[in-house]
């Protein structure tokens with residue numbers, strides 16, 4: 174059989190890793206200040222990296238918590254509240270691992286659908302009108318995983334207004350914000366309301382996920398309770414990894430890396446967009462994103478996801494189960510990551526998807 178094409182995980186390709194530069198960073202860190210990074214340390218993270226982040230985001234370093242990936246810091250935040258006490262609104266579809274964490278914290282979830290013109294707040298407003306007390310709204314407002322969508326400015330403003338009016342906080346997860354290939358940035362919720370927004374971001378997509386360095390910038394009043402959980406969980410996350418990231422950023426290499434990544438991914442985004450226009454017109458609906466790793470495709474005909482996955486495999490195509498991003502439904506949704514595949518693989522993958530959809534019975 175032809176080689177299987179995996180239109181599945183959104184991971185950076187090996188060729189994107191600046192391995193030689195990272196080797197230099199490791200060497201410097203271990204040569205110049207081994208005593209600072211090889212010992213047990215404070216849970217909040219390697220101080221020079223916290224300072225670097227604080228300067229970049231113009232906040233007090235005391236609000237920056239660096240951990241083993243941003244997802245892990247989010248987990249500390251959630252665990253710092255009593256089990257089962259939280260009510261959290263989410264986009265639907267949304268990033269599946271966050272939903273897993275929220276379910277593990279036994280949070281009550283209020284899904285709000287992403288529509289053509291952006292997030293629909295109706296379910297949230299209905300819940301608020303019933304007198305429900307919301308704690309957080311989790312959003313991936315820039316180039317969302319899984320849809321690739323960008324939350325329009327008017328929706329960001331509405332979310333901030335609702336949060337202020339009803340006293341809830343926003344968790345804004347922005348790992349793709351700096352991976353923009355076209356168009357102009359629009360203000361994040363965090364930029365509009367840093368006092369009530371928990372900003373979550375990561376070096377996973379910008380340097381390398383294997384370093385496991387991500388962070389959150391928290392409202393001051395949540396810092397101590399989050400650090401207590403972090404400390405009781407792992408004492409501290411690896412300062413060696415954080416020092417590597419710090420050395421990389423300090424030398425200005427992050428900016429160079431971002432330029433390279435924008436070229437690489439911007440090109441792949443274009444290749445996928447062209448292939449989809451050629452092959453999938455009439456079969457699916459989608460919007461070409463200005464950044465990130467994914468294009469979300471909504472299939473026009475009613476399909477069963479199990480059947481689609483099976484037919485995909487028979488045609489040499491691995492697909493992600495769209496239902497994983499939804500609380501209910503998701504059979505019609507296919508997440509298409511363009512980040513890790515070569516041009517030929519993207520074109521062939523989309524061609525195979527079109528064949529499967531054309532031949533799908535009904």
Ligand SMILES: Cc1ncc(COP(=O)(O)O)c(C=O)c1O
Pocket residue numbers: 183241242243244245268313318346348374375376377382386387388
């Ligand atoms: C929206 C979103 N948040 C968080 C993460 C995980 O980030 P980290 O590697 O920093 O834990 C990902 C990874 O795919 C993601 O897409």
